Amino acid sequence: MPTESDVVIVGGGLAGLAAARRLHRAGVPWVLVEAADRLGGRVTTDAVDGYLLDRGFQVLNTGYPRLGTLLDVDTLELGYFTSGVLVRRGDALHRLVNPLREPAGAARTAVADVGTALDRVRLAGLAAGCAALPPGRLLAAPESTTEVALRRAGLSDRIIEELVRPFLSGVLAERELTTSSRVFAMILRSFARGRIGLPAGGMAALPRAIADPLPGFLVHRNRPVEAVAPGLVRTDAGEIRCRAVLVAVDPVAVTALLPALHPVRTHALTTYYHSAAEPPLDEPILLLDGDRRELVANTVVVSRAAPSYAPAGRHLVASTVVGPTTPPEPVVRAELARLYGRSTADWEHLETVSLPAALPAAPPPQGRLRQPVALGDGIYLAGDHRDSPSIQGALASGWRAAGTLVADLRG
Numbered sequence: 001m002p003t004e005s006d007v008v009i010v011g012g013g014l015a016g017l018a019a020a021r022r023l024h025r026a027g028v029p030w031v032l033v034e035a036a037d038r039l040g041g042r043v044t045t046d047a048v049d050g051y052l053l054d055r056g057f058q059v060l061n062t063g064y065p066r067l068g069t070l071l072d073v074d075t076l077e078l079g080y081f082t083s084g085v086l087v088r089r090g091d092a093l094h095r096l097v098n099p100l101r102e103p104a105g106a107a108r109t110a111v112a113d114v115g116t117a118l119d120r121v122r123l124a125g126l127a128a129g130c131a132a133l134p135p136g137r138l139l140a141a142p143e144s145t146t147e148v149a150l151r152r153a154g155l156s157d158r159i160i161e162e163l164v165r166p167f168l169s170g171v172l173a174e175r176e177l178t179t180s181s182r183v184f185a186m187i188l189r190s191f192a193r194g195r196i197g198l199p200a201g202g203m204a205a206l207p208r209a210i211a212d213p214l215p216g217f218l219v220h221r222n223r224p225v226e227a228v229a230p231g232l233v234r235t236d237a238g239e240i241r242c243r244a245v246l247v248a249v250d251p252v253a254v255t256a257l258l259p260a261l262h263p264v265r266t267h268a269l270t271t272y273y274h275s276a277a278e279p280p281l282d283e284p285i286l287l288l289d290g291d292r293r294e295l296v297a298n299t300v301v302v303s304r305a306a307p308s309y310a311p312a313g314r315h316l317v318a319s320t321v322v323g324p325t326t327p328p329e330p331v332v333r334a335e336l337a338r339l340y341g342r343s344t345a346d347w348e349h350l351e352t353v354s355l356p357a358a359l360p361a362a363p364p365p366q367g368r369l370r371q372p373v374a375l376g377d378g379i380y381l382a383g384d385h386r387d388s389p390s391i392q393g394a395l396a397s398g399w400r401a402a403g404t405l406v407a408d409l410r411g
Helices: 014-026 103-111 117-132 135-140 146-152 157-172 181-193 205-211 251-257 329-340 391-410
Strands: 004-010 030-033 045-048 051-054 084-089 092-097 196-198 225-229 232-235 238-247 266-276 286-289 298-301 315-322 348-360 374-376 379-381
Touching: 004 014, 004 391, 014 030, 014 205, 014 391, 045 348, 051 266, 051 315, 051 348, 084 157, 092 103, 103 117, 117 157, 117 181, 135 181, 146 157, 146 181, 157 181, 157 286, 157 298, 157 315, 225 251, 238 391, 251 348, 266 329, 286 329, 298 329, 315 329, 329 348, 374 391, 379 391
Parallel strands: 004 030, 004 238, 084 286, 238 379
Antiparallel strands: 045 051, 084 092, 225 232, 232 238, 266 315, 266 348, 286 298, 298 315, 374 379
């Protein structure tokens, strides 16, 4: 490991990798140190007995604008989900789809017993507006919580509780919808403009593809950082002197390295992975609980979208629970039987993945989502806690922090 470099990047998650790509492109000498034995941070995949188990249920949205500057998405061989949802209400499943992407499902969506007809028109209008407006306009709109924004858009309690809250709780990792309306608008924009899929090699294929153009000898895994100071990074293997430090670790670790920062609040998610001999649904579509039981936020047969996620003859089901409480697996399995409307007794429980800090909280005010990345004294900060809580936020913040750093070094 080197003892000096112009820049030391601390953390090999998406933000750190995006920063490394920009520094490398700019010709600025850098080195990256990562505490874990693999890159990707919270975006990782475990191969277990022929299954691909992501670190919690994560998806890739092709509408994220920063993706195109870092990789060719087609190389990930994405398998796509249906552009819509199923909502369980009582004994029935109601199918709602994006008619622009799933025109054959428009008629069923129009008569679905979820919310009212006016609700569905207003929700479609809200999504279309976010898709059509440039980001600057969305980020200049009056800011509130997401729930207040939904009610200002005229949505009724019924559609919020039956559809919007269960869907967004899995996206934002919180049921109260206290996330900034500006974060919500940008996320809704990306959902409306992009497609949702999974790489054939698991979500870990994303950080691998971003890291692939980087020289491997500049990336040092299994190197925990003990301290950061102006011009210095101390690892378990010694000190690295530098002109600048770019800290790109997760929201919990960042305050350990930079204690002067205010602690970052986070939201918890838990994913339950099950294997089934027969798929409970023949379609790769997200199933939501519209009965307001608030146990399982969503569930999906991920191997219907990406068959590589399960061995031949088996199917992988991922189910998400929001919040710090981790219900017993048998309780979740019973709830899944109700949601799917069929027995889950013969399902095999593969793994429960609990993420106490799955996403940073993003309540208002978030402004234009771009939190400061230059802390002074040659220390810079990146991560989705400095932007929107998403893959896009992590990539954008890393790219932005590196750009600021380069300008400062050359200024």
